[in-house]
Amino acid sequence: MKIAVLAVQGAFIEHEKALQRLGAETVELRKAEDLEQDFDGLVLPGGESTVQSRLLKELSMFEPLKEKIEEGLPVLATCAGLILLAQNVSNDEKRGFATLPVTVKRNAYGRQLGSFYYEGGIKGIGTYPMEFIRAPYIESVGDDVEILAEVEEKIVGVAYKNQLAFSFHPELTGNDKIHEKFLELIKVSNN
Numbered sequence: 001m002k003i004a005v006l007a008v009q010g011a012f013i014e015h016e017k018a019l020q021r022l023g024a025e026t027v028e029l030r031k032a033e034d035l036e037q038d039f040d041g042l043v044l045p046g047g048e049s050t051v052q053s054r055l056l057k058e059l060s061m062f063e064p065l066k067e068k069i070e071e072g073l074p075v076l077a078t079c080a081g082l083i084l085l086a087q088n089v090s091n092d093e094k095r096g097f098a099t100l101p102v103t104v105k106r107n108a109y110g111r112q113l114g115s116f117y118y119e120g121g122i123k124g125i126g127t128y129p130m131e132f133i134r135a136p137y138i139e140s141v142g143d144d145v146e147i148l149a150e151v152e153e154k155i156v157g158v159a160y161k162n163q164l165a166f167s168f169h170p171e172l173t174g175n176d177k178i179h180e181k182f183l184e185l186i187k188v189s190n191n
């Protein structure tokens with residue numbers, strides 16, 4: 001199984017390590033030619049969504065990646081990655097792929113609560129260590145979006161068709177259950 005990790009900015013190396021621990025091969029997407037190879041899934045890491053979106057466009061990767069996601073390429077998105085997938089961003093311009101029917105709020109926890117840790121339940125996974133860093137949360141979801149996790153009544157994890165997205169950073173805590181679930185979903189969709 002080969003997973004492409006968007007590697008233009010942000011916490012991509014930690015995702016690669018988690019996927020490699022689970023036996024997957026990883027490739028980094030840094031330029032348009034990197035998209036020519038075959039891969040089974042895509043990870044959109046945390047970082048800064050405005051910077052990522054600008055770089056994706058400058059590097060001519062935005063449209064081809066959007067197309068792949070729309071065609072059903074399985075995606076795991078975390079934090080800034082969730083913002084890139086969201087159809088609407090309530091407190092900012094929309095600059096992302098807009099393939100996930102949710103409305104997110106950027107930097108939703110404000111300055112004081114910018115970063116925090118929480119142990120909460122994720123549907124199908126169980127208790128999970130959640131590391132939030134200037135995180136967004138999901139204000140509302142469209143039809144057919146499955147809510148996977150909520151923290152204090154705010155939605156922080158969803159699944160929709162080929163897209164799995166979380167507000168927090170599952171690559172930073174050493175718990176690989178979310179990556180494992182992602183790889184399992186790809187196996188099921190390949191069969």
Ligand SMILES: NC(=O)CC[C@H](N)C(=O)O
Pocket residue numbers: 045046047048049050078079080081083106107133134135136
């Ligand atoms: N840790 C993160 O990915 C933070 C996301 C960042 N605040 C943004 O708006 O893009």
